[in-house]
Every structure is written in C-alpha cells, then in structure tokens.
C-alpha cells in the first residue's frame with residue numbers, strides 16, 4: 451500500500467488548537483503533566499478520536515491510546531505517538547507534534563479508505579517531561595515494566611501537588627476512555643519529534659533518522675550548613691552552604707565540563723532555606739541534569755560530582771546529601787525500524803542523516819519491549835524548552851508524511 455497524502459492544513463490547525471491549551475503570553479505552552487491543561491488536551495484528543503469512530507483506552511498511569519483496527523486485529527498493534535505534557539515555559543511542538551502527526555496518520559488512512567495490516571494505536575505517554583513530577587518518561591517507563599507506578603504515589607510535585615491526586619483526577623476526567631491494564635504486546639513503536647538541537651537545520655536536512663538516545667541522570671544536591679545573621683557573623687565564623695554550592699558549581703563548569711565535549715550539565719533549579727535576604731541559609735539545594743552518550747562516562751561524571759561536593763563541603767564546614775532523582779542509561783534503537791524509516795525517507799526524497807538524540811524520549815523505554823526508532827525534524831535555531839520553539843510548516847508536513855509512510859510499512863512487515 452502506498453501512503454495516502456496527509457492533510458498538512460488540518461495538522462497545522464490541530465497544532466494551533468492544542469497550542470491554545472495552556473498557552474502562555476509569550477507564545478509557548480504551560481501544560482505540565484497531570485495538570486488541568488494536560489487533562490484538557492487529553493479531552494480534546496479523545497473527542498477528535500471519538501468523532502472518527504476510533505476506540506480510546508487509558509491505562510493505570512493514564513497513558514492514552516487511540517486505536518484503529520487493521521486487517522488482522524489478532525496482531526499486536528503498532529504504536530505511534532509522543533506526549534502532550536510540556537515544560538512550564540515549553541514550546542508548542544515538543545511532544546504535541548509527534549502525537550498530533552500520529553493522529554493525522556490515522557485520519558489520512560481513514561480518509562483514503564485504507565486499512566493497515568496490523569492495528570495502529572496512537573499513544574500520548576504520561577509525564578514525559580518530568581519537570582512537575584520527577585522522573586520523566588513515567589508513562590512509557592511503567593508501560594515497559596521498567597518501574598512500578600506504586601513507587602510514585604507519594605510523590606509531591608514542584609508546585610506542591612500530590613501525584614496520586616493529580617493522576618486520579620486525570621484518570622477520572624476521561625470516563626470515555628476504556629480502562630486497560632499496564633503494558634501489552636506491541637509490534638513496534640515510531641515517534642516523530644523535533645530535534646531540539648541545531649544540526650538538521652544547520653546541515654539543511656529535511657529529517658533525522660534517530661538511532662538512539664544519550665544517557666540522562668538527575669541529581670538533587672542538598673548542602674547543609676549553619677543559619678546565621680547576615681550582619682553580625684564574620685566570614686571566618688560562617689558555615690555557609692551557598693559558598694559551598696557556588697564552589698561546587700564553579701568547579702564543575704570550569705574543570706569537569708570542558709574536559710569532555712560530549713558531556714552536558716544543567717542546573718535548572720536552585721533554592722535556599724529559609725530563603726531570607728538577611729539570614730545565612732541553613733541549606734541550599736540544587737538540581738543537576740547530567741547527560742552523556744556513554745554510560746561509563748555518565749557514572750564517572752557522577753563520581754566526580756560527589757567528590758567535588760565532599761571537598762567543597764569540607765572547606766566550608768558543611769555537609770552534602772545527593773539523591774538520584776532519575777537515571778536513564780543511553781540506549782540504541784532497532785536496526786529493522788531504523789531501516790524502515792531510512793528507506794521511507796529515501797522513497798519520499800527527504801534528505802536525512804542518522805543521529806543520536808541529545809534529549810531523552812519515551813521511545814527509549816519502548817525500545818526495551820518492541821522494535822523502535824524515531825524521526826526528527828528541524829526546529830528553528832535548534833531552540834526547545836523555550837516558548838520561542840518553532841517548526842516550519844514544510845518540516846511539519848515532511849515529518850508527518852515520513853511517519854505515515856514508515857507506519858504503513860512497519861504495520862505490514864513487523865511480526
């Protein structure tokens with residue numbers, strides 16, 4: 451079966467409609483996991499699915515599935531999709547593009563009166579970002595059996611919300627979605643996503659054929675010292691956790707990072723307790739997001755972080771507590787699925803290159819249970835996790851065309 455045309459116009463309108471859910475004044479979206487905005491986006495997708503006669507399911511971690519049957523419904527479904535949750539000041543394409551392009555693929559097949567061999571299911575994974583509730587990729591991790599959602603029930607969000615409460619509210623908000631148990635056999639998974647980096651745009655390439663994902667580790671560092679008076683406490687008498695924290699971060703950025711061009715370190719959050727202008731803090735906490743394509747280097751960087759924390763704390767008479775909030779080892783995708791995507795890109799005359807993803811994705815956990823790979827499209831200046839995130843309509847169209855083309859082949863060829 452050759453792929454029918456996707457309706458680029460309709461997809462663009464869908465992207466705009468979803469961008470209005472959680473829209474921020476600067477043109478981005480704030481649609482954090484399991485929030486009212488996330489629930490609104492899930493509802494809209496469910497209503498679009500019901501209007502098409504597709505069936506809708508939800509599993510216990512609120513992963514949302516939209517199913518269109520195939521010629522042989524006894525076969526495990528091919529999953530295509532991404533996520534609908536966003537960063538607090540996120541862009542309108544991160545996650546939404548892959549989810550809505552997957553839905554467009556189902557619509558295009560239906561409009562053309564074509565039926566895939568295996569059934570196809572569009573999936574919106576719960577809490578890919580991990581920003582409100584850590585860790586990220588919760589839905590796909592649980593689906594792949596790599597984590598037990600019961601361990602997350604007592605989590606509190608960055609906004610103080612209860613994970614259990616927000617999950618229950620999200621599940622209850624979609625009674626139309628038939629409940630489904632966690633995990634199921636899947637014939638394959640393809641995810642379309644923006645690159646969130648500059649290389650495709652710089653090299654003038656239409657798409658990226660993603661062969662794997664680098665590793666990610668999130669640490670929460672809490673430095674404890676002694677609270678004191680800002681005016682009366684001479685410096686030598688202080689045990690100031692902020693001085694230790696600044697020493698740690700300076701040493702990491704000045705010595706550890708420059709020694710390894712493939713390493714990435716980000717401090718996205720820092721807080722002091724009690725947070726009073728005129729009191730030496732009792733404690734300082736900060737997040738560390740560490741990335742590397744190599745698992746051994748990731749472990750080595752974490753060991754360096756721990757050694758530097760010990761050393762800087764000793765100098766300041768402070769102590770450090772380091773908790774691992776997320777540990778996602780690097781992974782590689784299935785050659786069979788990579789090949790399906792690459793040959794489909796050639797068939798569509800879309801210039802492409804193979805590449806590893808700098809961002810983590812739900813696809814990494816799906817790759818543990820089914821042949822999986824990803825498609826990237828360029829985004830302007832490689833900007834993402836930023837309200838200015840933008841994708842040219844031509845790239846939206848190319849990514850969706852390639853997703854549909856590869857989906858039809860995978861739904862036929864994968865067992």
Ligand code: HGY
Pocket residue numbers: 578579580586808809810811
């Ligand atoms: O942080 C990440 O890599 C993903 O974009 N959430």
Ligand code: MN
Pocket residue numbers: 533544545578643
């Ligand atoms: Mn994403």
Ligand code: MN
Pocket residue numbers: 537544579835
């Ligand atoms: Mn993201």
